[in-house]
Amino acid sequence: MSVSPGPRRRILLFAPLGIAAAAGAGFLVMLRGLSSGAYNPKGVPSALLGKPVPEFDLAALAGADRPGLTAAMLRDLDQPLLVNFFASWCVPCLIEHPQLMRLATDGVPIMGIAYKDKPTEALGFLRKHGTPYQRIGVDLPGRVGIEWGLYGVPETYLIDRHGLIRWRYAGPLTEDVVKADVAPLLRRYA
């Protein structure tokens, strides 16, 4: 038996190192991307992106002075708009609320859907903190949320002028998100 190993055996011995190095390089790129935002394992895109909003017809929130919301109202628009799922019981909704108010004063149309929330409590929430919404639909059983593939509240969708869903964000809209995502997208689809 020869003591010096054949070239094939040599290559085999190097294989683990090579595979580990390649995986390590991949992980390093992922970590870099994590801090710059280029890689995000949690950002699962909505299956509805690029598709029209699903059919729905929601009654208005009694006492809020705003009409209800149907899918038909989200087609053939003059400008892109936001659809925001909220609930009075949701703490992050309170966090994003100032951003919604600011967007509304800037003239961005925002449609609200009160998700699994008692109408009186949703109304109390809006009375206390202000209403950024042009229209409000009440989705008490949460069925429309299922149709939209909702993760939870708050969740915000951007609808372009043709009524197609262009962007979805699960979680509270922070100032950074508005600056980095919402504002450019609104300009792009204007």
Add this chain to the structure above:
Amino acid sequence: MIAELGHFALALALALSIAQSFVGLLGARWADARLMGATGPLAAGILIATGGAFACLIWSFVTNDTTVANVVMNSHSAKPLLYKVSGSWGSHEGSMVLWVLILALCGGAVAAFGQGLPSVLHARVQAVLALVGVGFLAFILATSNPFDRVWPPAPDGQGLNPILQDPGLAFHPPLLYLGYVGFAVTFAFAVAALLEGRVDAAWGRWVRPWALAAWSFLTLGIALGSWWAYYELGWGGYWFWDPVENASLLPWLAGCALLHSAVVVEKRDALKTWTVFLALLAFGLSLLGTFLVRSGVLTSVHAFANDPARGVFILGLLGCYIGGGFALFAWRAAAMVPTGIFAPLSREGALVLNNLLLCSLAAVVLAGTLYPMFADLLLGEKISVGAPFFNTATLPLVVPLVLAMAVGPLLPWKRATLWPALLRLWWVALAGVGGYFGCLAIAGARLGPALGFAAACWLIAGAGADISDRLALFSRPRAAWARAKGLPRAAWGAAIAHAGLGVMILGLAGMGLATDRLVVLHPGESAELAGNTYTLRRIEDVNGANFTARQAIIEVSRQGQPRVVLAPQKRNFPLARMTTSEAAIHTTWLADLYAVLGEEREGGAVLRLHHNPLAPWIWLGAAIMALGSALSLSDRRMRISAPVRKLAKEAVRA
């Protein structure tokens, strides 16, 4: 003061570890007996320092020292004492301290039990263990100091995740870490062997107990985690192919392969390069798991402190240890001349088959775990790989593995013929067929579970055949008792561990027949499931130590005979602002009756009822596997692996 002492002890452990790695490596290189002799005391010193640091951490938690940031984040004065203690390793920082403590324990154990080791090998093993310790201590001190102070002190801690306040989870991380870190020892042995350029039967004898110990702790740790998920999370499932679960399964598979291939090194002086590779791989996969869980590169239901900066540090450590180990392997493994030549049909051939199958399984699980991440990175595609992939991809590997598990132990070393072994297995095969048709008869046309029952019967009967064959139970029954006493414990242990897998598969197959129902019941109404009648009596409020709960009282009866009262709860923890669901489980040998309370609606309650046949056998099987390997560990041959020490003892006696 105590916290500073703990911080100082960590720094001291780092300094001692650095010293240890130099002393060990240089001592072995120069063959300097005094330097090499210092590695044992240094290992003890590292153990004392890390043990002191860990004690300080526990002290801070038990006294609820709210000037320590880690305590504020993870504890609360109102928590029961057990969870204050377990909270010390519940956080990222604390768990890293536990990690280095267990590493130091391993170093101490190698020093204590390793007096018979060749001193050069011992010094190198200690040095490599210390090198691993250096990396992780530096990681703790640089990025995750558990003793950071906050001033002014917080009024009280912010509680711990109530889901984690559970005895099952209190002991899940320590057991898991004993497994992960135990593979650091086999890693150290492998690196020392590569440095020496020599692997012999004695090396195999030394590596095997460590692989065995690490593997059985890992078995227990994984089983405990899965059991916890089963009874605490209230999903009724036990294994979800979640990336974090897979991360613990990978070293388990590699370690299982390692402890089998180490037998071949020991008995036949063959398969050396491969065994060294497996030893490197098992620890590498343990580290990979640590990295995946803590860096935030993947999504999982398990969340630790996800921090890319820490991720970079851990990746650097991975590069040093895995990269260094494999580089050394590529450079030095060629020096290890393969000596044993063996026939494919033999005990060692069967063990090679076992290794191939186990490693293929590990490769499948690894690919399934990492593929979504790399697909996202390279192709920009969001994919999730779930249970359907893992179930279909692992099944073709598990079936031959199970088939070979009963045959392999009956084959003699060196050269065997298959036919006599198969002849001795006829009644085992009959048991398997019996299990198959028995299941079909009881449960109807359910092929998957029936195959599971067949596999379980085959394995358990196969383990029996192995033992009866060794005892010559049928050919010479009179001498069987004497032979049973003389049979090495390792043989008993192997058979028991194999049977344990059979018991586990029995449980898995039973769970394949599980049924569940989602019902809305008003008080007084009942629902039927699997022959049992579940009647909701009332829904009430109860108060616990640090929670309030809604509790449903469900009476279960069978054919009019009351069996048991189940009381599932929905607990609300005001401090943590969390609601958890506490499943009610009634365990019998045949099945678990499992009820979960959901939302309440118009006076009624949403109840999820599960009937899980044989569910407890899954964890019973895991416990039996661990028991088998513990028995194997207690084998005399493991202890006399130190011939020098034995001689020394005999000299003392004389």
